Amino acid sequence: MKHLIDILDLSTEQIDGLIATANDIIAHPEQYREKCHGKKLATLFYEPSTRTRLSFEAAMYELGGQVLGFSEAQSSSASKGESVADTARIISCYADIIAMRHYKEGAPLVASLHATVPVINAGDGGHNHPTQTLADLLTIQKEKGRLHDLVIGFCGDLKFGRTVHSLLNAMSRYENVRFVLISPEELRIPEYLRQELEKNGISFRETQNLEESLPELDILYMTRVQQERFFNEADYIRLRDSYILTSDKLKNARADLSILHPLPRVNEISVQVDSDPRACYFKQALYGKFIRMALILCLLDIQ
Numbered sequence: 398m399k400h401l402i403d404i405l406d407l408s409t410e411q412i413d414g415l416i417a418t419a420n421d422i423i424a425h426p427e428q429y430r431e432k433c434h435g436k437k438l439a440t441l442f443y444e445p446s447t448r449t450r451l452s453f454e455a456a457m458y459e460l461g462g463q464v465l466g467f468s469e470a471q472s473s474s475a476s477k478g479e480s481v482a483d484t485a486r487i488i489s490c491y492a493d494i495i496a497m498r499h500y501k502e503g504a505p506l507v508a509s510l511h512a513t514v515p516v517i518n519a520g521d522g523g524h525n526h527p528t529q530t531l532a533d534l535l536t537i538q539k540e541k542g543r544l545h546d547l548v549i550g551f552c553g554d555l556k557f558g559r560t561v562h563s564l565l566n567a568m569s570r571y572e573n574v575r576f577v578l579i580s581p582e583e584l585r586i587p588e589y590l591r592q593e594l595e596k597n598g599i600s601f602r603e604t605q606n607l608e609e610s611l612p613e614l615d616i617l618y619m620t621r622v623q624q625e626r627f628f629n630e631a632d633y634i635r636l637r638d639s640y641i642l643t644s645d646k647l648k649n650a651r652a653d654l655s656i657l658h659p660l661p662r663v664n665e666i667s668v669q670v671d672s673d674p675r676a677c678y679f680k681q682a683l684y685g686k687f688i689r690m691a692l693i694l695c696l697l698d699i700q
């Protein structure tokens with residue numbers, strides 16, 4: 398594997414390998430401290446980020462490597478009109494690997510066609526977010542001990558939520574996985590994804606009702622309504638609080654439910670829920686660092 402643009406670039410065997418490496422890093426961090434000595438990661442972030450960028454950077458530092466980059470398009474030559482293709486060519490002269498987040502769908506793919514070093518998609522518009530999915534998969538594997546035989550509820554902004562799209566694609570490849578897609582009518586999954594699920598014979602149901610769906614779920618994947626992708630503020634305001642998970646609502650959920658959220662959270666999970674043992678979202682953010690360490694090693698072909 399040279400780049401990671403789409404989660405489906407990885408086979409399920411490669412995903413198993415990354416999860417195994419992440420678990421080994423968690424168990425023996427000292428064995429990884431010099432693995433990337435002399436290597437540089439460039440983080441090219443044209444859109445805001447806390448977890449993704451900083452966990453990539455922490456990952457590279459913990460592997461003994463170094464980091465350069467920018468955290469907003471305004472401070473790069475993009476503000477002078479430089480293309481993603483040219484930027485990718487140039488950064489390839491300065492870094493050994495690139496993590497790129499861009500507001501345009503497909504921008505990291507374009508970068509990968511022009512870079513001479515591995516490119517990682519760290520989120521492209523409302524499209525995909527494969528490294529969040531790797532963090533989600535590691536979390537599910539650790540919490541449930543398996544990636545198959547699961548009922549997964551996705552709740553919130555399923556239209557613009559790129560983490561949802563990548564995780565749906567990833568989980569579709571495992572045996573006996575069923576999806577419950579909980580969203581307002583206007584924020585249902587995009588048509589192309591619905592067609593993919595249907596074509597692949599994946600079992601899924603769309604609903605607007607969170608409470609009714611909760612009891613059947615093994616995993617609840619909550620998401621933020623993606624304000625930055627809305628064309629009009631009034632629609633965002635009307636839809637932003639469509640779902641708020643509270644301790645009260647969780648009374649009807651399974652005792653072994655795992656609640657995930659890619660974060661940032663706005664209002665969709667009440668802070669009371671944080672102390673519920675079923676809440677996994679802060680662990681999930683930590684696992685994101687370990688799986689990104691595993692991914693960097695894999696893309697740089699370091700054993």
Ligand code: NCD
Nearest residue numbers: 448449520560621659660661
């Ligand atoms: C997500 C994203 O950027 O898509 N955040 C993240 O990377 N963990 C989710 C979000 O912004 O709502």
